[in-house]
Amino acid sequence: MIRYIAALWLTLLAATAQAEIDIQEVTSPGGIDAWLVQEESIPFVAIEILIDGGASLDLPGKRGATNLMMALLEEGSGDLGARAFQEAREALAASYGFDAYDDSVSISAVFLSENRDEAVALLRQALTEPRFDQSALDRVRGQVLSIIRGEAQDPNDIAGTAFDKAAFGDHPYGTSINGTAESVTALTRDDMIAAHRNALVKSRVHVGAAGDISAEELGALIDTLLGDLPEDGPPRPDSVDVALDGSTTVIPFDTPQSVALFGHEGIDRDDEDFFAAYLLNEILGGRGVESRLMREVREKRGLTYGIYTHLVPKDLAALYLGQVASANSTIAQAIEVVRDEWAKLAENGVTAEELQQAKTYLTGAYPLRFDGNAEIAGILVGMQRQGLPADYVVNRNAMVEAVTLEEVNRVASELLDPEGLHFVVVGQPEGLENTDQ
Amino acid sequence: MRLLAAVFACFAVAATAEEVTTYQLDNGMDVVVIEDHRAPVVVHMLWYRAGSADEPVGSSGVAHFLEHLLFKGTDTVESGEFQRVVAENGGSDNAFTSFDYTGYFQRIAADRLPLMMQYEADRMTNLVLTEEDIVTERGVILEERNQRTENSPGALAREQMRAAQYLNHRYGVPIIGWKHEMEELDMEDALSFYDLYYSPNNAILVVAGDVEPAEVLALAEEHYGPIPAEPNLPERIRSQEPPQIAERRLIFEDSRVAQPYLTRSYLAPERDPGAQEEAAALTYLAELLGGSPFTSALGIALQFDSTTAVYSSAYYDGLNLDDGTFGLTVVPAEGVTLQEAEDKMDTAITAFLDAGIDPERMEALRTQLKASEIYARDDVGGLARRYGAALTSGLTVEDVQAWPEILQAVTAEDVLAVAERVLDRDRSVTGWVVPNREVLQ
Numbered sequence: 001m002i003r004y005i006a007a008l009w010l011t012l013l014a015a016t017a018q019a020e021i022d023i024q025e026v027t028s029p030g031g032i033d034a035w036l037v038q039e040e041s042i043p044f045v046a047i048e049i050l051i052d053g054g055a056s057l058d059l060p061g062k063r064g065a066t067n068l069m070m071a072l073l074e075e076g077s078g079d080l081g082a083r084a085f086q087e088a089r090e091a092l093a094a095s096y097g098f099d100a101y102d103d104s105v106s107i108s109a110v111f112l113s114e115n116r117d118e119a120v121a122l123l124r125q126a127l128t129e130p131r132f133d134q135s136a137l138d139r140v141r142g143q144v145l146s147i148i149r150g151e152a153q154d155p156n157d158i159a160g161t162a163f164d165k166a167a168f169g170d171h172p173y174g175t176s177i178n179g180t181a182e183s184v185t186a187l188t189r190d191d192m193i194a195a196h197r198n199a200l201v202k203s204r205v206h207v208g209a210a211g212d213i214s215a216e217e218l219g220a221l222i223d224t225l226l227g228d229l230p231e232d233g234p235p236r237p238d239s240v241d242v243a244l245d246g247s248t249t250v251i252p253f254d255t256p257q258s259v260a261l262f263g264h265e266g267i268d269r270d271d272e273d274f275f276a277a278y279l280l281n282e283i284l285g286g287r288g289v290e291s292r293l294m295r296e297v298r299e300k301r302g303l304t305y306g307i308y309t310h311l312v313p314k315d316l317a318a319l320y321l322g323q324v325a326s327a328n329s330t331i332a333q334a335i336e337v338v339r340d341e342w343a344k345l346a347e348n349g350v351t352a353e354e355l356q357q358a359k360t361y362l363t364g365a366y367p368l369r370f371d372g373n374a375e376i377a378g379i380l381v382g383m384q385r386q387g388l389p390a391d392y393v394v395n396r397n398a399m400v401e402a403v404t405l406e407e408v409n410r411v412a413s414e415l416l417d418p419e420g421l422h423f424v425v426v427g428q429p430e431g432l433e434n435t436d437q
Numbered sequence: 438m439r440l441l442a443a444v445f446a447c448f449a450v451a452a453t454a455e456e457v458t459t460y461q462l463d464n465g466m467d468v469v470v471i472e473d474h475r476a477p478v479v480v481h482m483l484w485y486r487a488g489s490a491d492e493p494v495g496s497s498g499v500a501h502f503l504e505h506l507l508f509k510g511t512d513t514v515e516s517g518e519f520q521r522v523v524a525e526n527g528g529s530d531n532a533f534t535s536f537d538y539t540g541y542f543q544r545i546a547a548d549r550l551p552l553m554m555q556y557e558a559d560r561m562t563n564l565v566l567t568e569e570d571i572v573t574e575r576g577v578i579l580e581e582r583n584q585r586t587e588n589s590p591g592a593l594a595r596e597q598m599r600a601a602q603y604l605n606h607r608y609g610v611p612i613i614g615w616k617h618e619m620e621e622l623d624m625e626d627a628l629s630f631y632d633l634y635y636s637p638n639n640a641i642l643v644v645a646g647d648v649e650p651a652e653v654l655a656l657a658e659e660h661y662g663p664i665p666a667e668p669n670l671p672e673r674i675r676s677q678e679p680p681q682i683a684e685r686r687l688i689f690e691d692s693r694v695a696q697p698y699l700t701r702s703y704l705a706p707e708r709d710p711g712a713q714e715e716a717a718a719l720t721y722l723a724e725l726l727g728g729s730p731f732t733s734a735l736g737i738a739l740q741f742d743s744t745t746a747v748y749s750s751a752y753y754d755g756l757n758l759d760d761g762t763f764g765l766t767v768v769p770a771e772g773v774t775l776q777e778a779e780d781k782m783d784t785a786i787t788a789f790l791d792a793g794i795d796p797e798r799m800e801a802l803r804t805q806l807k808a809s810e811i812y813a814r815d816d817v818g819g820l821a822r823r824y825g826a827a828l829t830s831g832l833t834v835e836d837v838q839a840w841p842e843i844l845q846a847v848t849a850e851d852v853l854a855v856a857e858r859v860l861d862r863d864r865s866v867t868g869w870v871v872p873n874r875e876v877l878q
Contacts, residue, residue: 139741142771143748151695257583305583326583366527367546
């Protein structure tokens with residue numbers, strides 16, 4: 001029986017578009033919560049599942065285990081080896097995705113209405129009865145090792161690795177979820193079983209669904225898929241302080257264009273100033289060609305193809321990050337502009353006009369995000385993971401509108417730290433000193 | 438206004454139906470309307486039948502450079518104003534350049550369509566550029582080339598592969614341009630390309646989303662209708678490839694290559710109007726040879742029956758005006774040389790051709806292609822791109838709508854026949870991508 005909590009007709013009103021997003025909050029007979037947008041015009045459904053924990057649950061010395069384990073879920077389960085499993089999936093024209101992130105693992109599925117039961121049964125088998133055959137483990141390990149070798153030679157990855165190390169040190173956030181060549185080479189089948197036991201647990205599940213399925217059908221489907229997972233997993237790591245000191249790290253690499261990552265501590269998703277910070281970021285570097293950094297570095301000076309900044313609120317730490325790439329001869333100039341803009345904004349704040357433009361854009365663009373079943377399922381599961389209520393889709397634009405100029409400019413002076421802005425530059429930058437001790 | 442055709446496309450493929458209406462304006466501009474009333478959103482796309490393969494000799498990259506410059510001002514619109522207006526209305530926009538087309542699009546609330554048309558029609562004919570625009574934006578495209586190509590050994594290797602594949606056709610020149618020619622692009626290069634090709638009789642308007650065809654047509658008449666046709670628009674005749682009579686091989690060496698790999702390309706026919714059967718068979722061939730690593734011939738031979746490779750794939754895209762390529766890539770496993778990997782790859786291809794094709798595999802692919810039509814209906818922007826890309830590559834609306842059925846009709850014999858014709862080493866280019874020559878010892 002479905003414990004049917006609420007069906008909300010949530011009408012999303014914006015200045016420019018109205019979208020009716022009817023979110024149903026469903027609790028399965030087994031007690032698992034899910035959100036659903038039922039849309040029957042195309043005969044398929046998209047399901048997005050997030051499970052908190054993720055690669056941060058890697059056990060000591062087993063870095064890369066969760067990532068490798070998730071990659072192996074499509075490599076055979078139950079009585080089907082890797083090839084037989086994929087043949088069965090292809091015959092159903094279903095698609096499954098399994099991914100690992102710092103704070104969660106994800107399971108994405110798209111399948112036709114006409115063979116939904118078979119597609120769900122096959123996915124259930126992948127989640128609950130993975131084989132972790134040695135041959136599959138060795139084959140996929142080889143693929144991961146190849147990726148690790150590639151990252152060591154890619155300027156963007158080199159910069160990202162160094163930045164994470166500087167920010168988070170020995171915390172799991174400080175190293176790649178792929179693991180190292182050494183740690184991945186040493187992983188065993190038992191490590192896969194342990195990672196599976198720890199990462200796929202019922203109490204940390206969030207589910208979003210959109211498409212041709214009813215609340216009742218979804219409830220039964222969720223219990224089939226997830227009902228037999230263990231209840232709880234091991235404790236998650238502690239929060240970590242961002243340890244960046246505002247220096248510049250130059251990593252020499254023989255390539256014509258230098259890549260720079262920059263950032264400092266950010267702001268938590270549940271901080272009451274988050275919306276003000278979000279608007280601030282839109283204006284500084286979030287909204288493409290309209291942002292201050294894009295205007296100054298690309299449009300006025302032609303120094304880059306793109307420069308962007310992002311708020312990165314992880315579960316256990318928050319960063320404010322940016323990236324830019326410019327020829328070795330001009331990267332120093334681009335970095336100088338970034339520092340100047342950071343300082344200017346911290347000191348003088350944004351103008352009322354800039355804030356109004358950012359609000360108009362964000363509120364107008366929000367309804368356009370609900371574009372397609374997989375996108376909607378992804379939004380639904382993301383909202384649940386962040387602890388937002390279902391009526392957030394209705395109230396969100398009003399929350400954006402409510403932010404005042406004073407709030408944004410207070411947050412600008414508190415959040416933006418021009419002195420603390422840490423740069424990692426990979427390339428052969430001219431006229432740039434390494435100040436990292 | 439001439440009403441050429443009002444088509445209600447209904448595929449024989451089960452449960453697939455997109456509503457498509459087409460028109461042609463008096464000035465020769467084609468209009469395609471795709472209805473999807475699930476959300477109050479519209480995608481407005483303008484495609485020009487002008488890409489990098491239409492560029493004059495010596496000005497490689499000018500089509501893409503001009504694409505960037507179209508975001509500058511016109512007689513009545515300030516530089517950057519169009520993008521600002523799109524953003525202020527909650528929309529998103531961008532543009533893209535390929536070998537055979539340049540396209541511009543906005544995705545926005547459906548009631549903002551007239552505003553989009555007003556700006557897009559304006560910049561079709563009233564572009565105003567300053568010398569400063571040219572200098573700054575040339576810096577931007579050079580940094581774009583740095584980012585996409587110069588900083589990526591894989592991209593540099595692909596550029597060399599194409600240059601070797603095409604001796605005489607412009608597909609051998611990169612879309613973004615050769616760096617030394619990009620550095621010389623000037624105002625005159627950009628404007629002469631603009632004046633000739635940015636004309637209604639060289640354009641296709643695709644509007645997809647929550648719209649009524651008659652309203653779109655009336656708006657198109659109002660905004661695009663008054664723009665005169667370009668009388669001197671040239672026919673798209675490109676110098677074609679001579680018969681390839683010798684196998685071509687190259688070694689690309691770059692110290693940034695982390696993982697040696699090999700890639701092979703064969704010249705292959707594209708989808709032609711009224712004749713898409715060979716291209717359909719090639720689409721199956723790519724899947725059967727190197728689609729899924731678990732079920733394709735190369736995947737099984739190189740990753741399951743032996744540990745030759747960590748990655749293998751096949752590639753074919755038939756949407757070009759002229760002959761395209763069929764490609765294969767193999768990344769050898771640790772300890773396997775490129776020569777060993779290439780030999781294994783060729784052995785696997787021969788075995789595939791000799792063994793014939795399992796009817797079950799054909800049927801599984803048919804099922805997946807059929808399902809992909811259902812999934813495709815969830816993405817109206819993707820449907821719009823499908824029409825735009827086809828119509829700028831010499832195909833018609835009827836060809837686009839016939840394609841799913843043509844795919845369903847492909848037989849194992851068709852696939853083997855086209856494989857015998859295309860997979861000919863004498864008509865191929867093979868590239869080895871390595872960090873240094875020592876790995877070849």
